[in-house]
Amino acid sequence: xxxxxxxxxxxxxxxxxxxxxxxxxxxxxxxxxxxxxxxxxxxxxxxxxxxxxxxxxxxxxxxxxxxxxxxxxxxxxxxxxxxxxxxxxxxxxxxxxxxxxxxxxxxxxxxxxxxxxxxxxxxxxxxxxxxxxxxxxxxxxxxxxxxxxxxxxxxxxxxxxxxxxxxxxxxxxxxxxxxxxxxxxxxxxxxxxxxxxxxxxxxxxxxxxxxxxxxxxxxxxxxxxxxxxxxxxxxxxxxxxxxxxxxxxxxxxxxxxxxxxxxxxxxxxxxxxxxxxxxxxxxxxxxxxxxxxxxxxxxxxxxxxxxxxxxxxxxxxxxxxxxxxxxxxxxxxxxxxxxxxxxxxxxxxxxxxxxxxxxxxxxxxxxxxxxxxxxxxxxxxxxxxxxxxxxxxxxxxxxxxxxxxxxxxxxxxxxxxxxxxxxxxxx
RNA sequence: GGAGUAGUACUCAAGAGGCUGAAGAGGCGCCCCUGCUAAGGGUGUAGGUCGGGCAACCGGCGCGAGAGUUCGAAUCUCUCCUACUCCGCCA
Numbered sequence: 001x002x003x004x005x006x007x008x009x010x011x012x013x014x015x016x017x018x019x020x021x022x023x024x025x026x027x028x029x030x031x032x033x034x035x036x037x038x039x040x041x042x043x044x045x046x047x048x049x050x051x052x053x054x055x056x057x058x059x060x061x062x063x064x065x066x067x068x069x070x071x072x073x074x075x076x077x078x079x080x081x082x083x084x085x086x087x088x089x090x091x092x093x094x095x096x097x098x099x100x101x102x103x104x105x106x107x108x109x110x111x112x113x114x115x116x117x118x119x120x121x122x123x124x125x126x127x128x129x130x131x132x133x134x135x136x137x138x139x140x141x142x143x144x145x146x147x148x149x150x151x152x153x154x155x156x157x158x159x160x161x162x163x164x165x166x167x168x169x170x171x172x173x174x175x176x177x178x179x180x181x182x183x184x185x186x187x188x189x190x191x192x193x194x195x196x197x198x199x200x201x202x203x204x205x206x207x208x209x210x211x212x213x214x215x216x217x218x219x220x221x222x223x224x225x226x227x228x229x230x231x232x233x234x235x236x237x238x239x240x241x242x243x244x245x246x247x248x249x250x251x252x253x254x255x256x257x258x259x260x261x262x263x264x265x266x267x268x269x270x271x272x273x274x275x276x277x278x279x280x281x282x283x284x285x286x287x288x289x290x291x292x293x294x295x296x297x298x299x300x301x302x303x304x305x306x307x308x309x310x311x312x313x314x315x316x317x318x319x320x321x322x323x324x325x326x327x328x329x330x331x332x333x334x335x336x337x338x339x340x341x342x343x344x345x346x347x348x349x350x351x352x353x354x355x356x357x358x359x360x361x362x363x364x365x366x367x368x369x370x371x372x373x374x375x376x377x378x379x380x381x382x383x384x385x386x387x388x389x390x391x392x393x394x395x396x397x398x399x400x401x402x403x404x405x406x407x408x409x410x411x412x413x414x415x416x417x418x419x420x421x422x423x424x425x426x427x
Numbered sequence: 428g429g430a431g432u433a434g435u436a437c438u439c440a441a442g443a444g445g446c447u448g449a450a451g452a453g454g455c456g457c458c459c460c461u462g463c464u465a466a467g468g469g470u471g472u473a474g475g476u477c478g479g480g481c482a483a484c485c486g487g488c489g490c491g492a493g494a495g496u497u498c499g500a501a502u503c504u505c506u507c508c509u510a511c512u513c514c515g516c517c518a
Contacts, residue, residue, distance in 0.1 A: 044478055048487040055487090058499040062445035073498085080498040204508095247475095249437095377475090 001105050001333075001366045007033050017111050022120050022328045029104045036104070040097040047090035054080055054087065106213065109332040110362040113299075116336055119326030125339070126326060131310050132319030134343040134350075139404040141346040144395045145277035148174050150406055150426045154278070166273035166282035173424045177410070178285070178390045180417035181316070181397065182260065185287040185388035188312050189258035194289055197259040199238035202229040207241035210367045219268045235261035235288045236384045243292065243369045248380060250373035254293035254301065258387060261286060278391040279351075287387035292369065298358050298381035302336065305385040306356035309340045312388065313353070316411040318400045319343035321350050335360040340386070342396035353396055354386030 007014055011030050018026050057080050064073040117126045141147075148154040153174025159167040170178055190196050208217055208230050222231040232238055239259050248255065263286050267273045274280040289308070291301045306322060313320045325337040337357040341350035361379035364370065371380050401409040406426040410418050 041478065044487080048478070051488085052486055054498075059445070061498055065445080077498045084498080247437095 001362050002108060002110055003361075003365065004033070004037060004101070004105065006111075007108075008037065013111070014108065018109060020112060020116075020118055020327045021109050021330065023109065026107060026109070029108055033101055033104045033108070036097055036101045040094065040101060043090055043093050043097060047087060047094055050083060050087050050090065054084070106366075107332070109330075110335055110360055112327055112330060112334075113336040113358075116330065117324060117326045118328075120328040121326075122329045124326045125329055126324045128322040128324050128338065130319070130321040131314055132317075132343070134319045134321075134345075136345045136348055137402075137404070141399055141402050143277065143346065144279075144398055147398050147402060147406070147408070148278075148394075151408065151424055152427050153177075156276075163282075165275065166267065166280075168278050168281060173418070173421065174394070176418060177397070177408075177414070177424065178394050180410075180414045181388055181393050182285055182287055182390060183417050184316075184414055185312060185393075186258065186260060188315070189287065189289055189308070189387055192308055194256045194258040197235075197239065197257050199232075199235050199242070199259050199261060201232055201238070201261055203232055203238050203241055204228050205230065207237065207244060210244055211237050211240055211363070220265050222264050222266060231264035232261060233265050234263050234286060235259040236290060239288065239290045240363065240367065240369075240382060240384075243367070245368040246370075247377065248292065248369070248371045250294070250371050253371055253380065254291055254297060256289070256291050256301075258287060258289045261288070263389075277395070279395060281391055284392075285390040289385050289387050291383040292364075292380045293383070294371070294373075295361060295378070295381045298335075298360065298383060301383055302356065302358045305383060306338055306340060306354075309354045309356065309385060309387060313340070313342060313393075313396070315413045316393075316397055317409070318393075318396045320353070323350070331357075333359050333362045333366075335362070342392070342400070344396070344399055345402075346399055351392075351396075353389065353392045356383075356385035358383045 002014065007030060011034055014030050015027055018024065018030070057076050061073045061076050061080075064070075064076070117124070119125065142150075145154060145156075148170075151172070151174055153171050155169040155171060156167075159169050186196060202224060205228050208221060212220070217230075220233045224230065238261070239257060243255075263284055265282060267280060267282065271280060273282060278284075289305060291305065293301055310320055310322065320340055320342050323339045323341055325334075325339065330337055334357045337355060339352045340354040340356065342353045344351050359382050361381055363382045364379040369380055369382065370377050397411070398408055401411065403409065403423075408424040410422055410424060415422060
């Protein structure tokens, strides 16, 4: 959510930004907000004046009652009763105007950074840099689910019975490998100075609607029946929610947290869940990082954050690249975002394993996350990035460390978390 | 899950229908004293948010959240949330 002052003072800039994101259908919203805001301020002024009048009259009644002048008090009482209806009307109008404004403000995209490449959709995202050699061995790399099954590491049939499509049992060394990666990712981030956090895995609806739109919520979140609770789709939800409506001491900034959580996703969107493998599933585990900082430090942290993910994957012998999201692919709340993608020697292409974003102050404005310093109160900048998502990282690790005999090399960095196991061999 | 008590600004806290946007204190600012610190004495100040104004300032809202009663609510009523104590249940 952008600052409404920007629309009052510089609507052209807001419109230009909408055009850059190829969302021309949203252009009328800007003038609509401008109009509604103008009306709102008139109605509010009128309402405030009447309320001020009511307050002084009510005070007079109090004084008259004390002086014993009942008749005059009664007369004023009636007078106030009369225009109280008018106040109610104006209040309702104020509220509905405010709602209309908010509805539109939620749809107007955040101002993207000047460095963001212009493009319509994900096909126009821009590769920034490759890290590690994207090599293809001279033997064939099987589909990840087949590899894991050959290592006795996956049971989707039973999971189908107990929970349905989109769930899985990870077994044995593969399950351990998944946990090892998460544990390594956790320690890696702790070493970078981030504070480890295990957040609530369920959150209330007011937090959910703070961090995503209604449509997103419907497409992603599982609701607990009979409770005002949702299973989190990522720990970012509870981590950012932690600061909802809070004023953070400026001396406490930056706040750098790394959180672990299972993630639950309905995945009802365009792609749906994956039938055979674990690429797109209803449940996985994730180590996440979030930063709350002063606005001027946001880009410094942005660069640090995505580079941590690159470093982590390189430490597990996985080639990666960074891909900058173009304007049209950038979610409305984001100022700038890039994906970290891992190399798939099977598909001979990269696939997404993480996403790093700076949201400027848009998310903070929506959730009321502020800081107070010498220059007054301001909305903080919020950033988030995947450290490691269990299933995606597992696929990347398995494909890139697969040997011709069907075994998997355990990267040196993970061996301490695997009880010293260096190679996982097929049955 | 049951029963009781409570929630007021950065913190503690007074407050029980109009004279309270909130006494008092801590804190904070300045001054004095003491070699530094701890402590002490004096003195001063603010409060969040929205709207209007170049500004000084003016007005609305605001006492956990929401709704209600009333001309008027921190104060009365209802619902919810949170914390504490007791009971029950349980990794």
